[in-house]
Amino acid sequence: MPNKQSQFEQAEKFLMQKKYFQASELLTKCYSQHQNFRTNYLLFKALTKSQQDHAAVDLAQDYLNSYIADNDLFLELLKAMGQDHQYIAMRILYQQLEPCMKDTEQTFFDETILQFEQQADPLWIRKIVFESAGMELAPPSEQRRLLKKIYSLPVKLLVNIAPNILASTTIHPLIKVDLLDTLRKLKINESFDFVFINGEHYQVSPAKLPNEQSSEVKKRLFALLPDHTDQALLVAQQAEISLKLLLLYPFATTIIKVNHGWLDALVKGETAALSISEKEIAVKLTELLDQWA
Known part of the structure; x- marks a missing residue:
């Protein structure tokens, strides 16, 4: 040897x-x-x-x-x-x-x-652009696969495709949020029509959006979690909070109140302490996360 x-x-x-x-x-x-x-x-x-x-x-x-x-x-x-x-x-x-x-x-x-x-191969580019056109009709798992392909395109083409994705009412919100965050990292200043989970339209400029990873709301909600000897449970609860806050990006800070009522809603699905409008949001988050799984 x-x-x-x-x-x-x-x-x-x-x-x-x-x-x-x-x-x-x-x-x-x-x-x-x-x-x-x-x-x-x-x-x-x-x-x-x-x-x-x-x-x-x-x-x-x-x-x-x-x-x-x-x-x-x-x-x-x-x-x-x-x-x-x-x-x-x-x-x-x-x-x-x-x-x-x-x-x-x-x-x-x-x-x-x-x-x-x-120097990107034009035939390869055309194939990805053609496939991405069917994203709205695809299930979330296929949308995830297509997004990875879209991320292999040159930036100019990504920016050209982005409006159709961000303004879609059928593409999963986590796909749209991932794209928004990528455009933020690319410092794209262009304004886009963005359909939020409530169906409302907003104009957003990615370069001006906050970094979700440094979200104060997330840190403060994590701090409210009880101390666990079961680390696996703690990690699972933190992951669920993170995903549900992502679904609310970039408006989580204006929607979520950092209290035990919202913590129970996000982690346990218990909405008794929330207002009617807040309950609707909490239920919507659970539905969207179930679709994503």
């Missing part, structure tokens, strides 16, 4: 010989035994060279700070994301880093990402 050092040296030879698949197999074994950036990067290269870009991008997350700290490495990561059609994720990552970049870097990476987007 070859030791780790000999496996690593053989993998380096495979890389030099352009035997990328063999190199990726050996480096995967080395990386599973001992994780470090050097092995990570060599495995990343072997994966990208053997057209395993999705695996390469996933691998880079282990040392993401190292990849984004170096312009050449960041460019390699963006290229792998482009090859894997991760245009939306690519843009979001760039948007997060943009404030820390020099003007010349911003221009370079913005133009580079645009070039990757322009």
Whole structure:
């Protein structure tokens, strides 16, 4: 059985010989035994060279700070994301880093990402756009699958598709909320017609919306939960609260009062302490969550 050092040296030879698949197999074994950036990067290269870009991008997350700290490495990561059609994720990552970049870097990476987007296969794009047109008639499980496909489109096309989804009365609210949050991360300032769970129409600008993950309402509701020795139950209750608050995005803070009445309604379905209008909302949330399951 070859030791780790000999496996690593053989993998380096495979890389030099352009035997990328063999190199990726050996480096995967080395990386599973001992994780470090050097092995990570060599495995990343072997994966990208053997057209395993999705695996390469996933691998880079282990040392993401190292990849984004170096312009050449960041460019390699963006290229792998482009090859894997991760245009939306690519843009979001760039948007997060943009404030820390020099003007010349911003221009370079913005133009580079645009070039990757322009290289997208038009037949593949047409297929996804065509499939997404049937989202309104699909069940939630199929809507989730289609949304993942839509997220592999260039940003401009995502923005073009978004109005039909956000204004739909049949697409599940969690799909619409996911899309809204993605547009927020992309800092899209355009105003969209958004149909809320009560059927009312609202004009929303994603870039101006709050980050649901840092929701004060959610944190305060979590704090009201009783201490549990059963951690699984606590996690399940927190998950249910989170999903129901998502259904109310971006208006949860104006609808939910942080008290035990709402906590019981969200976690147990007990609505006795709520007003008539609040009860209707609580029941609607449960119905929508049942549809999502």
